[in-house]
Amino acid sequence: MQSAEPEKGKLFLSKVGEYLVSLPFDLKILQEAVAETELPRATRELAAAVLINALSPQDGPSPDRYLDDLFWLRMTLSEIARSAAAVECSFSARFDDVFRTLPDDLALFEQVLGRELWSWLQARLPTMARLSLKGKRPAQYVDDESSWDALYEDGLDFQTHYDVTEERVQNRLRSPKQILEYLQRRYSDDSKRKA
Numbered sequence: 001m002q003s004a005e006p007e008k009g010k011l012f013l014s015k016v017g018e019y020l021v022s023l024p025f026d027l028k029i030l031q032e033a034v035a036e037t038e039l040p041r042a043t044r045e046l047a048a049a050v051l052i053n054a055l056s057p058q059d060g061p062s063p064d065r066y067l068d069d070l071f072w073l074r075m076t077l078s079e080i081a082r083s084a085a086a087v088e089c090s091f092s093a094r095f096d097d098v099f100r101t102l103p104d105d106l107a108l109f110e111q112v113l114g115r116e117l118w119s120w121l122q123a124r125l126p127t128m129a130r131l132s133l134k135g136k137r138p139a140q141y142v143d144d145e146s147s148w149d150a151l152y153e154d155g156l157d158f159q160t161h162y163d164v165t166e167e168r169v170q171n172r173l174r175s176p177k178q179i180l181e182y183l184q185r186r187y188s189d190d191s192k193r194k195a
Helices: 006-021 023-035 040-054 064-086 096-113 115-130 137-144 145-161 164-170 176-194
Strands: none
Touching: 006 023, 006 064, 006 096, 006 164, 006 176, 023 040, 023 064, 023 145, 040 064, 040 115, 040 137, 040 145, 064 096, 064 115, 064 176, 096 115, 096 176, 115 137, 115 176, 137 145
């Protein structure tokens, strides 16, 4: 991000902070997507994969450790919006307050993070299909209607133990540069593992 754009940086920081605090509640949209049979199967599996990733134990200080989940959630919501429109499903309308701001949010995130980091985050999405939670992979959650309640309970447990507050975000993340550095480290670590 160029230093000539401090307003964009402030907006980015504000959005990231807001979405970190609301993450447990926004994840409920993915829970609903997994159970929405009008959505394409691939979209439902992606929702389950991102949900599994977010609900699984994560390393690192809070709230940093949830940063990539925040971006993956928004990317997945974008895919849900495209899929819902394609099948004339009213899913997005149920969460209009979230879906309405999505195009602007994604454009802002991509501009501030830069093409390389944004592309890396996007490329990680398909790899999440291999993740599992309590022995079940995303496709199994989509197939097994009885598992939807368990996924919902896991979401409630996550919400109960989620320790990210507005105050904690403000104390921890004071500039866009911190977020970029954190994601850059994750990107570098990921590249080293693949090498």
